[in-house]
Amino acid sequence: MLTEPMIIDxxxxxxxxxxxxxIDVARLPSGTLIHMPIHVxxxxxxxxxxxFSGGLHGDEINGVEIVRRIIDSSWINNLKxxxxxxxxxxxxxxxxxxxxxVPDGKDVNRSFPGSPDGSLASIVANILTDKILPxxxxxxxxxxxGASRTNYPQTRFxxxxxxxxxxxxxxxxxxxxxxxxxxxxxxxTANDLDVPIVVFEGGESLRFDRFAIKEAVxxxxxxxxxxxxxxxxxxxxxxxLVLKNSTWVRADASGLFVPSRLSGKKVYEGQTxxxxxxxxxxxxxxxxxxxxxxxxxxxNMPLVHRGDALxxxxxx
Ligand SMILES: [Zn+2]
Numbered sequence: 001m002l003t004e005p006m007i008i009d010x011x012x013x014x015x016x017x018x019x020x021x022x023i024d025v026a027r028l029p030s031g032t033l034i035h036m037p038i039h040v041x042x043x044x045x046x047x048x049x050x051x052f053s054g055g056l057h058g059d060e061i062n063g064v065e066i067v068r069r070i071i072d073s074s075w076i077n078n079l080k081x082x083x084x085x086x087x088x089x090x091x092x093x094x095x096x097x098x099x100x101x102v103p104d105g106k107d108v109n110r111s112f113p114g115s116p117d118g119s120l121a122s123i124v125a126n127i128l129t130d131k132i133l134p135x136x137x138x139x140x141x142x143x144x145x146g147a148s149r150t151n152y153p154q155t156r157f158x159x160x161x162x163x164x165x166x167x168x169x170x171x172x173x174x175x176x177x178x179x180x181x182x183x184x185x186x187x188x189t190a191n192d193l194d195v196p197i198v199v200f201e202g203g204e205s206l207r208f209d210r211f212a213i214k215e216a217v218x219x220x221x222x223x224x225x226x227x228x229x230x231x232x233x234x235x236x237x238x239x240x241l242v243l244k245n246s247t248w249v250r251a252d253a254s255g256l257f258v259p260s261r262l263s264g265k266k267v268y269e270g271q272t273x274x275x276x277x278x279x280x281x282x283x284x285x286x287x288x289x290x291x292x293x294x295x296x297x298x299x300n301m302p303l304v305h306r307g308d309a310l311x312x313x314x315x316x
Contacts, residue, residue, distance in 0.1 A: 001044050006083065008040065009131050016044040018077065023127055025092065026120060034093060036127055039071050039086040047082025048227055051132060051139030051197075052220060054087070056109050056186060058094015058101070059205040063142030066200075066216040075221065075230040082229045085132060091124060098206060100146060110182070112189035129189055138167055139197045140223070141186055142216060148301035149309060150204040152263035152294075153215040157198050158187075159244075164196035170226040171219035172237035173200065174264065175296055177314055178244045204300060243294060243314035250307050251276055253285050257304040259311070263295050273311060276304065289313060 005012035009023045022035035052070055054063030067088040070076055076084055089095045093102045101107050106121035114125030145151040154175035157164035168176050179199075181188040190197040200216050203209025218235040225234045251257065259274035267273055267289040274287040287310055297312035304310065 002042075002046055006040065006042060006049075006135060008038065008135065013040045013042050015042050017042050023131060025124060025127065036090065036092060036124070037088065038132070039088075041076055041079055041084040041086070043079040043081045043083065043229070045081035047080075047229055048137040049083040049085065049135050050223070050227070050229075051085045051087065051136045052142070053090055053128075053139065053186075054142040055089035055091055055095050056141060057107075057143060057146070057205070058089070058091040058097065058099050060100070060142075060144040061206060062144045062203040062209055062213055062216075063200075064088050064095070065208065065213050066142045066220075069213065069217050070220055073217075075224070075232055079229050080231055082227060083135070084224075084229075085136065087132070090128065093120065093124075100205065109186055110184040112184055112186050113192075125186070125189075128186065129193075133190055133193050133195055136190075136195050138163065138195060139190065140167070140171065140200055140220065141197055142200045142202075144202060144209070144212075145204045145297050148204060149297055149299050149312070150207075150209065150263055151201040151212075151297040151312075153200070153202040153212045154243075154296055155198050155200050155219070157196070158191070161191065161196050164198050167196060167198045167223060169240075170223045171198065171200070172222055172240050173215060173219055174238045174240065175294065175314075176240060176242045177246060177296060178242075179246075201297075241294065241316060243296065243316060246296060246312055246314035247290065248309040249273075249287060249290060249311040249313060251287075251304045251310055252306065253278075253283070254305045255279060255283075255285075256302055257299065257308075257310060258302070259287075259298050261289075261295060261311075263298050265295050266293075267295060267313060268292050287311070291315060
């Protein structure tokens, strides 16, 4: 049995304890102090420490809801071993403003490892780097597509990271996508600290996607069962496809975009998967798939400019 407390931001969490902690970030111009809220669930028995985080992009609400559902579950409150750190909203500033970024327009997920004396995005990133990641063995960070682009439920990790590959495999999302580390991202800094982070993508920003949320919560359950942290029946996964070489199909013309194949579907090279109509009916142009593969994301915006991303397609 464990006896040592876990110390986060000067607060101690004893084995067997569940604690809600608020880490001070910075005040709003009006003087209101903004906190980063964190839930810690500790078992009395040794085991891995897993981070589940959402809202790194403040408008990606599915991730916030996924972590909220994890916190709300009966299983998380009865861990057989190990620790779960659940962080529903990393970027509280963006969340309150329905925005991906912090108020000065910086992306927290390009500001890692961050600094306590840097920009606001850098300060937020640094709280994770300094106060959370040192405790964590591995994590899953929940995201959605940006702007009006939706993603079919999928996990992403760097192919060189074997441990992340194992976690993604246990999670068993419908799609698993190989994707390189981006400099300044949480995933990249965590990788430098030897903490594998798998990114989950599902749905679009500012819109609930019940299917993606459910798939994510089931994936979390599978991971915790695999780690022997909870004692439940593992939810049966859908067919799990490993994809790579993703490319965006972009609009050849500006107009009204109507997709005819949606995310999750198999497509073939040359197949018509949507159309762009001129609003005055002067032309209608088909959109074709450039290769055989699966649509892992698509644009829900009915108005597109030439060059806009329409479909994200990856190969088996
Ligand atoms: Zn995101």
